[in-house]
Amino acid sequence: MEIDTPIPLVHRTQIPHTSATILCCNCGAEIDGTTSAGALCNDCVKVTVDISEGIQREATLHTCRDCERWLQPPHQWMTAAPESRELLALCLRKLRALSKVRIIDASFIWTEPHSKRIKVKITLQQEAFEGTILQQTFEVEYVVASQQCPDCAKSFTANTWRAVVQLRQKVPHKRTFLYLEQLILKHSAHKDTINIKETKDGLDFFYSQRNHAEKFVDFLTSVAPVRTKKSQELISMDIHTSSKSYKFTFSVELVPICKDDLVCLPIKLAKQAGNIAPLTLCYRVGTSINLLDPNTLQTSDISTPIYWRSPFSGLADVRELVEFVVMDIEPTGVQKGRFFLAEATVARASDLGSNETTYFTRTHLGGILHPGDSVMGYHLTGTNFNNPQFEALEESNAHASTIPDVILVKKHYERKKKKSRNWRLKRMNKDEGEMLPRKQDQARMDEDYEQFLRDVEEDQELRSTMALYKAEQAKKEKDQMEGVETASTAETEETEGDDVPKIDMEELLDEFEGLDVEDDQ
Secondary structure, three states, X not given: OOOOOOOOOOOOOOOOOOOOEEEOOOOOOEEEOOOOEOOEOHHHHHHHOOOOOOOOOEEEEEEOOOOOEEEEOOOEEEEOOOOOHHHHXXXXXXOOOHHHOEEEEEEEEOOOHHHOEEEEEEEEEEEEEOOEEEEEEEEEEXXXXXXXXXXXXXHOOOOOOOEEEEEEOOOOOOHHHHHHHHHHHHOOOOOOEEEEEEOOOEEEEEEOOHHHHHHHHHHHHHHOOEEEEEEEEEEEEEOOOOEEEEEEEEEEEEOOOOOOOEEEOOHHHHHHOOOOOOEEEEEEEOOOEEEEEOOOOEEEEEOHHHHHHOOOOOOEOHHHOEEEEEEEEEEEEEEEOXXXXXXXXXXXXXXXXXXXXXXEEEEOEOOOOOOOOEEEEEEXXXXXXXXXXXXXXXXXXXXXXXXXXXXXXEEEOOOOOOOOOOEEOOOOOOEOOOOOOOHHHHHHXXXXXXXXXXXXXXXXXXXXXXOOEEOOXXXXXXXXXXXXXXXXXXXXXXXXXXXXXXXXXXXXXXXXXXXXXXXXX
């Protein structure tokens, strides 16, 4: 068997693939003519083509020195921190023709804070020729110029308000306004006001915009029983464009009933409010009026619409309270929340030693009163009230016999006249107007504020709705240095009233606005 010899395979020579090679028209370097862009090499493309052409290298930013806001053209002012994303976006919007290219990166370059200069490093990317994408980086310098915003200009100019909220309450004391002031401060509801002016029966809050005043009125409606009335006054009118300028006034009236007031309800309203006794005590004023019958511990709420449908005034306020001394007290075992019903025998503190007249009454203070304690209450026997509801109560056959001789309101604690407290409250900056209060008016206002501070100490539920701050340590040390001689007297007075309620340090907040924070550089 013969085997064929293998035939050797002839390898075909590989013909090299040749491309069209041309010379760069700028530097003469050899480049691929099929992929080259504009007959330029890569180095020459980077040198000769500028994709940032038409984008300005300098710009101006306007800021307000007072409120530290930045002007966003045409007339909008925005808040932006230094080197923040908001400020960077504002800087990029200031550059024209920047929307035609693609922004890859943008960042701030550090400059001296006092130099009034802001530098931004921007990286762009764009297709220069077909199939050729360029990326370039350049810097833009911004000059920071000062310009006063319209809001700050109005705040430094008188009579430039656009809306005013007139808050009024027709009562002889300011305790309700003091409590409302703490609620406003806690929720920062006054941050948009341009001025706060104190008047005879209330406060006026001035605003530069109408919606700010409406927002404040909504806040007052949510925390207090009020009724509002709106009015507007035409200031100017353009007959060509029919544009008009108005000033708006919001009249807000608080109910003339305060905490610890003696209230005599109309008999018809008392039956509608759960058949409660007409003679009641107001133990709290929130979004509604909360009333308590001290004889039965029955409570009832009078909502704001019901009250303004048939308004009534209080029978007596806290200025007419009389001090009594508890001679004997016997709890009945009835409890409702923080109220304990008890039967007490009391005598007027001014009658001790002159006569032996005592009064028997029922009270809701059975949990805190003991024989020998002092208590404040309303003395109804022999008192004439000019009140139509009370006159109807005396003429009623069903309720005339239920009028007690004395209604006890709250326990009285012996305090020293000038007590140094470990806590304090914030106050709003108010404009007292052209005329300062008289000496007797100032004394009455100081007395109302001191009574309000005592109510805060005694009522835990009341102070839970407010923000209490720790007293300044420096002021304490100063008082201690100046009052070394009176320290023994203060200690003696403190030991006499050990049962005086005090506020724990855990309930107080630190004051951070007074701290000086320095950056270590």
